[in-house]
Amino acid sequence: MGLASQRQLIWLKFKEHRLAYWSGIVILLIYMVAVFAEFIAPRTPDHYDSAYAMLSPQAINLFYVDEAGSYRFEPHVTGFSSKRDPKTLRRIFAPDPAIRIPVGFFVRGETYNFWGLFPSNIHLIGPKDPSQPFYLLGSDRLGRDVLSRLVYGTRVSTSVGLIGVAISLVLGVFLGGISGYVGGVVDNAIQRVIEFIMSVPTIPLWMGLAAAIPVTWSPILVYFIITMIISLIGWTSLAREVRGRFMSWRNEVFVVAARLDGTSEMRIITRHLVPGFVSHIIASTTLAIPAMIIAETSLSFLGIGLRPPVVSWGVLLQEAQNIRSLAEAPWLLAPGFLVIITVLALNFLGDGLRDAADPYS
Template sequence: MTTVPTPRLQSEKTQGQFAIATQQFRKNGTARFGGTVLILLYLMALFAGFLAPDGLSNYSTTNLTPFHPLTPLRITSDGGLTRPYVNNYSQQLNLDTFVNEYKPTDEKCPIYFGVRGESYKILGLIPSNLHLFGTGNPNCKVYLFGGDALGRDLFTRTLYASQISLTIGVLTVLVSTAIGMIMGSVSAYFGGVVDNLIQRLIEVIASIPGLFLIILLRSIFPQDINPILVLYIILGILAFISWGGLARVVRGQLLSVREQDYVSAATALGASSSRVMFRHMLPSMTSYLIVTLSLAIPGIILLESGLSFLGIGAVEPYASWGSLLNQAQQGGFASITQRPWVLIPGFFIVATVMCFQLLGDGLRDAFDPRRRQ
């Protein structure tokens, strides 16, 4: 009995793997939502200097207004619409608690868009002084996320902290994935002594306790070295020693691919070993590597946030989302009852990890034929 292929199967035969995966991905609303939010977060990190309000765009400048409260934006005045503005705040001594408290005044500070102000560099290379918004009044500032213990704008600090938290995850995973792919393919293709040496090396590396290694590496570097450089070196070393799991998966997958006819044909035609591995064998794992990348990045982001929270990651004057949460922890229970805005960076960590998970699940479903509907 002859089986007549369905129109859906005939369509998939005429389309490439990525075209089919793209169609399936577009049907997944939660994955598209996660990807959209991640794009917005990375654009936020890229244009942090532009998005930071004028007068507060220098993330390391301190002032005499510790824990400044949020300044709500207002667009109505005397019952009618007007230019967006914020009220200026002044400190007043509470005679009952003897603590300076912030109170809004009657002074209105209009907000202007596309203002020129403090200089910054896009990607650390392109100089600019254009800001999305600002008041133009150095005595009246916009604190969208409030201020920290040193009077710095938490919105600006969160924007610049995203540059560290988001880029480190991507760079670390890319380095680890590249090493894992190369070592795994070499192990699978050559086998024998080469395979045994690589597998024993993976076992030795896996026996090293990660947290102890992090603390040891941080203690080696002098205190006066650039803290961002130290952070990248530590995470680079971690990426270099965390490729073992991926290398074993790549090896297992390519051991079966090595016996395929097209690999044997390429070898018989005189193709070099590197060409066979990188041109014929590794492309068969493209879909798996894409999913692995999307699911591994949030783990590195959480690792960096944990290191910075413990004080062995990004340190002053630089900041990451984890180090900003460290300041909230220092405030104790008062961070919740009196100044809850210091917890805002934690929501960025949760949102980023959640969106990467949604994106990774969507990519996995799109590339897996058994999950397609």
């Protein structure tokens, strides 16, 4: 029987961490939703119907009782009847069991461009009659489907985390590696910059940078700038960790041997030093993604990050900023619960990867 490789040992150790293992599955499902958002969402994020504003969530029922008193299998949601409150003139909805709205999988509905490239009108789930109301997580004050907007918001919020961490990873490894390997004046300069960035209060810095973004810029450009702002602030911790590793390894025997063999300094860094703690970098990156997601959600919630028509979890949470919304439509807090689930799952996954990175412990 052959010996297990380093990769196999890491995988076996990771599978023993059951919480991290199942958290990884949850994160995989969340990112699958982000990738296939157009197909999964019952409607497009901008679709609205003011006749169903602030509609409570509809539950899917599998059976109904026919006129003969027999149970019939037919997945459906219950329709609503509405009336005006004579005092407040607010529309009040009441479930009407007599109204059944059949639902199904792979139904035809609104036309969308999958990934902006391929036109289609097939949705994973929805009403068989697209004109009928279908709000599994209720609707907002404009009559927009909260579930559909939540699905589309998953793509924006989770991609901000990935792109932001990718940029922070490059900056942290590069600058931290140069700082720890070269030392001297270069090390002092980079460390002073890191200390300055870490000493600035985060929220005021975000607010100042985000407030400088002109309101006339396109949503895509604002998305890019917000990602850059979050990334330029989040690389310092990783840079400190990389610096420490490089300082402890730069005089090791294998590094000295490579240098005497005529290997260039850049090759020593990229081929001998960085691979030595790539597992630690992966774990640190996984733990950094939640911070990026929370940063985007916080900025957008405060109105200084992404703005409509961009749909993100933070933008969606703006609908739940007042007591009236919480009292009348608590389902508008659904993005907040999704943020909590995602952040917890990513943290558990990061803990498992960090433990698995040292399979001999």
